[in-house]
Amino acid sequence: MRARVLLAPLVVLAAWLAVxxxxxxxxxxxxxFAAARVAAGPTPRPAPALDVIDEHGARWDAGAPxxxxxxxxPMYLSCATACPIAMSRLSVLSERxxxxxxxxxxxxxxxxxxxxxxxxxxxxxxxxANPGWSLTTFADGPxxxxxxxxxxxxxxxxxxxxxxxxxxxxxxxxGLVVAVLDPDLPIEQQEERIRSAIP
Amino acid sequence: xxxxxxxxxGAALLSLPAVDAWFASxxxxxxxxxxxxxxxxxxxxxxxxxxxxxxxASLAALVFALGAIAFWLxxxxxxxxxxxxxxxxLMHASLFLAGAALAVSxxxxxxxxxxxxxxxxxxxxxxxxxxxxxxxxxxxxAFDRRQQLVLGSWLLRLTAPLTLAFLIAAVRxxxxxxxxHPAAAxxxxxxxxx
Numbered sequence: 001m002r003a004r005v006l007l008a009p010l011v012v013l014a015a016w017l018a019v020x021x022x023x024x025x026x027x028x029x030x031x032x033f034a035a036a037r038v039a040a041g042p043t044p045r046p047a048p049a050l051d052v053i054d055e056h057g058a059r060w061d062a063g064a065p066x067x068x069x070x071x072x073x074p075m076y077l078s079c080a081t082a083c084p085i086a087m088s089r090l091s092v093l094s095e096r097x098x099x100x101x102x103x104x105x106x107x108x109x110x111x112x113x114x115x116x117x118x119x120x121x122x123x124x125x126x127x128x129a130n131p132g133w134s135l136t137t138f139a140d141g142p143x144x145x146x147x148x149x150x151x152x153x154x155x156x157x158x159x160x161x162x163x164x165x166x167x168x169x170x171x172x173x174x175g176l177v178v179a180v181l182d183p184d185l186p187i188e189q190q191e192e193r194i195r196s197a198i199p
Numbered sequence: 200x201x202x203x204x205x206x207x208x209g210a211a212l213l214s215l216p217a218v219d220a221w222f223a224s225x226x227x228x229x230x231x232x233x234x235x236x237x238x239x240x241x242x243x244x245x246x247x248x249x250x251x252x253x254x255x256a257s258l259a260a261l262v263f264a265l266g267a268i269a270f271w272l273x274x275x276x277x278x279x280x281x282x283x284x285x286x287x288x289l290m291h292a293s294l295f296l297a298g299a300a301l302a303v304s305x306x307x308x309x310x311x312x313x314x315x316x317x318x319x320x321x322x323x324x325x326x327x328x329x330x331x332x333x334x335x336x337x338x339x340x341a342f343d344r345r346q347q348l349v350l351g352s353w354l355l356r357l358t359a360p361l362t363l364a365f366l367i368a369a370v371r372x373x374x375x376x377x378x379x380h381p382a383a384a385x386x387x388x389x390x391x392x393x
Binding site: 004005006007008009011012013015016019020023024029030031032033034035081082153154155157158161163164184 | 224255258259261263274275278335336337339340343344
């Protein structure tokens with residue numbers, strides 16, 4: 001009798017668990033930021049083509065195989081909240097990695113907002129004109145699909161604010177994303193993870 | 200009939216783009232006004248109809264309602280509802296149904312289950328408040344940190360009156376049960392005992 005009473009509720013519960021497991025990708029991703037990270041796949045994985053223009057107007061692919069590692073950080077220039085803090089942290093990270101930057105590792109801040117290339121130079125100089133740190137924007141305007149493929153969630157709000165993932169993506173010279181660094185990790189741990197990924 | 204017309208009018212009002220946009224402009228409005236209002240409309244609609252559901256169907260409805268509420272409390276679900284009209288409509292419809300399911304199922308649900316649900320709801324409101332007040336990172340991409348903080352502080356403010364209301368309802372429910380079935384009151388609380 002009791003089992004029959006519980007049958008229908010258990011079926012509904014099982015249905016909700018199935019929906020929950022599907023929606024959270026196996027109960028791993030409860031936020032949009034985490035969902036984008038999980039959906040991009042485990043590392044190492046091929047990096048998407050990141051066709052960018054940098055602060056000097058040079059056009060190149062930050063995701064393509066090359067002669068060094070790229071550490072890609074999503075940002076945009078008019079961001080008033082998280083990006084300035086993240087970029088300051090990247091600057092500190094660069095100072096701690098002087099034995100790697102710029103010969104073996106290039107830091108790449110990538111605009112998620114399609115900032116015009118001519119605005120990148122002044123900001124790059126304001127950050128100390130670091131030769132190992134490029135400020136870039138997509139060559140053909142904002143590219144949400146490419147950012148999603150990289151693992152970056154982007155939400156453009158009606159007030160113009162862009163909420164986006166702040167993870168750092170380490171792309172090796174073969175064009176593989178070999179590490180995704182939590183932006184909230186202490187800088188020492190970020191440095192350790194980068195050093196352990198670069199032989 | 201009048202009640203159903205009023206409910207339909209309420210649903211139409213909540214669906215107006217301007218009203219929907221007003222809710223969507225602040226996290227606290229979505230979580231503490233929009234979601235409960237849709238559930239309330241559903242509950243009112245269900246109460247206007249006489250139903251005689253079995254205990255099994257009532258419990259299934261209760262599980263459906265709890266699942267729907269939990270689903271739309273996920274940050275990812277809230278983000279999708281804010282960015283896609285289809286998901287927004289789905290959220291409205293499912294919370295309307297959740298409210299209806301609660302209205303149908305709760306009166307048939309054993310008192311011990313209702314007490315557990317009430318206690319769980321109060322503790323979850325407090326836990327969510329603490330989470331949104333203290334968590335450093337942005338949880339919902341559709342909103343901002345300041346809005347998270349406002350929501351968290353409102354949830355914490357609501358915890359005390361909600362818990363008080365729950366305690367009053369619990370005492371009244373237990374007293375009523377004791378008056379009607381003095382032996383059953385104790386038995387209900389001892390479900391699962393040998």
